[in-house]
Amino acid sequence: MDNSDIYREEILSQYRNPQNFGVMKRPSRESYKVNPLCGDGIRLQILLTPKGVVKKVRFSGTGCAISIAAASLLTSWMEGKSLAQLKRLKPESVQKLLGVEVGPARHKCLFLSFEALRDILGV
Amino acid sequence: MQNIRAQFPILKRKVNGKPLAYFDNAATTQKPVSVIDALTRFYREANAPVHRSVYSLGVEATERYEEVRTEVQKFINAKHAEEIIFTGGATESLNIVASSFSEAFLKAGDTVLVGDSDHHAVIVPWQAVAEKKKLKLTFIPVADNGVIDLAAYKTLLKTKPKFVALTYISNVLGVINPVKEMTALAHKAGAAVMIDAAQSVAHTPIDVQKLNCDFLAFSGHKMYGPTGVGVLYGKKELLERMPPRTFGGNMIAEVTREKTTYAPLPAKFEAGTPPIAEVIGLGEAIRFIQKIGFKAIQKTEGELTAYALKSFAKIPELSLLGSKNAQNRIPVFSFIMCGVHPHDIATLLDREGISVRAGHHCAEVLHRRFSITASVRASLTFYNTKAEIDRLREALIRTVKKFNG
Structure with a gap:
């Protein structure tokens, strides 16, 4: 598979200037996941409204262009979603958020923030 | 050493449309026909x-x-x-x-x-x-x-x-x-x-x-x-x-x-x-x-080491881990590059047929010692060539340009 377009400008700009990057002081829930292949880790934090809707989301840590861009796009998508909606998110949808096909060698990178989300949701 | 590559059938193959440059010999070497x-x-x-x-x-x-x-x-x-x-x-x-x-x-x-x-x-x-x-x-x-x-x-x-x-x-x-x-x-x-x-x-x-x-x-x-x-x-x-x-x-x-x-x-x-x-x-x-003999192996690998070190020194964004000296070492090099994650480097090099390792190479303690999580590793052996090192150097420069704009 030619994965050349995984480094197109949209993705590189998400990597250079990720959305929702940072740490919040009092999250409702959080999780930290490590990619065992490279030791990179992403911390994902969410703040929920009393009704269980994502009010604010932040991620932090180190990662490659794929994992940071995916986390940036995933966290943007998460804002305003209910826990039930988050639980329904499929891995394929994460791939779709990124808008490009990522080969199996980089799935760990692509799904690092998604794994943290699954951990937060307890699924 | 001239016809050594001919003894490794895999070295003739192409990867992603480009001739394979195999730089992951510290993980596993290729096999000669014998x-x-x-x-x-x-x-x-x-x-x-x-x-x-x-x-x-x-x-x-x-x-x-x-x-x-x-x-x-x-x-x-x-x-x-x-x-x-x-x-x-x-x-x-x-x-x-x-x-x-x-x-x-x-x-x-x-x-x-x-x-x-x-x-x-x-x-x-x-x-x-x-x-x-x-x-x-x-x-x-x-x-x-x-x-x-x-x-x-x-x-x-x-x-x-x-x-x-x-x-x-x-x-x-x-x-x-x-x-x-x-x-x-x-x-x-x-x-x-x-x-x-x-x-x-x-x-x-x-x-x-x-x-x-x-x-x-x-x-x-x-x-x-x-x-x-x-x-x-x-x-x-x-x-x-x-x-x-x-x-x-x-x-x-x-x-x-x-x-x-x-x-x-x-x-x-x-x-x-x-x-x-x-x-x-x-x-x-x-x-x-x-049959080749360690004397010939060390001579060729010493030349490749010196050439690789010289090539890496030409890339300002590249920092080599450990010794920058050609003495007392084999041609195994791990490095990081300013602004580009090792996994992204490895993926971009792979598109050019160059196989390098990215990650901690089963040595997390050492990477922590150098305050990093991952690096890129190019590990050579006597069947690698200076021309392959040139390809690596050029591809690394292109990668930095792409990422850092």
Whole structure:
């Protein structure tokens, strides 16, 4: 598979200037996941409204262009979603958020923030 | 060396439409046609179980298998053939030592030294054993150039460790540690010594009697041989006193309902049907190396080392881990690049047919020592070329441009 377009400008700009990057002081829930292949880790934090809707989301840590861009796009998508909606998110949808096909060698990178989300949701 | 590449069929292939430039030799080397043919020939003409056959085919297979033991003995200059144990790989060899040596000789409170630049296959078995037996595990630090810190090592030896694990050549940094001197120092302090020679076996001659180490481990597949076979060398008087780790056929002397007695060396540590074809392939790999000779290998690899270091120095964004010096090292280079993650570099290089490793290379402790999580590793061997290094350099420059704009 030619994965050349995984480094197109949209993705590189998400990597250079990720959305929702940072740490919040009092999250409702959080999780930290490590990619065992490279030791990179992403911390994902969410703040929920009393009704269980994502009010604010932040991620932090180190990662490659794929994992940071995916986390940036995933966290943007998460804002305003209910826990039930988050639980329904499929891995394929994460791939779709990124808008490009990522080969199996980089799935760990692509799904690092998604794994943290699954951990937060307890699924 | 001119026609050496022709002996490696895989080097002719293309990856992503570009000629393969294989720079992951520290993980596994490619195989010459003589090794590939030896495997096929064994299965086509000579396949039989070893050690327990009366019929000619089985006797022949046993003879070939045992011949390789003698070849390995000569290759590393062991005193006795039965000091050569065939295992599944260096990882298994290192695990056997950790588990069996500690059971035979160590007690709660004893100190064991491992190194910051050790591979996980050294650190993790000893961590597991230390936890179980309540041993004290201490790490030998490395200096900024990547070589084991000798002064710190000498201080650690004052704690009277019972066992010291040494890495001959770091699989990340490519630097050669002074293992002979370190072994002598450890012995003086009363410790037994194990050397992980996985990275040195294809690059430097090994003489276990000169090194005077108690154990030494390596894999076949990092020296142009097949996967699934490795060697554990151990001094006879120690191996004889150590318990077997795997139980089953071949490793017994007598089995009754009440009790089993074990076979003498080396069978005691070779339970079950061994990797026969792989051992025969390993023998072929040794012949391949000896035909070229370490003198020629080191000359070519020294030139590649100098050229690669010069090429890397031309990329300002690249920082090499450990020594920047061509002396006392093999052509294994790990580096990071400003603004680009190692995984992204590896993916972009792969698009140009260049295979490099990205990650921690099973040496997380060492990466933490350098305050990073991951690096890119290009590990070369004598079949790599200066033209391939040029391609690597140019591709790295393009990668930086793409990322940093």
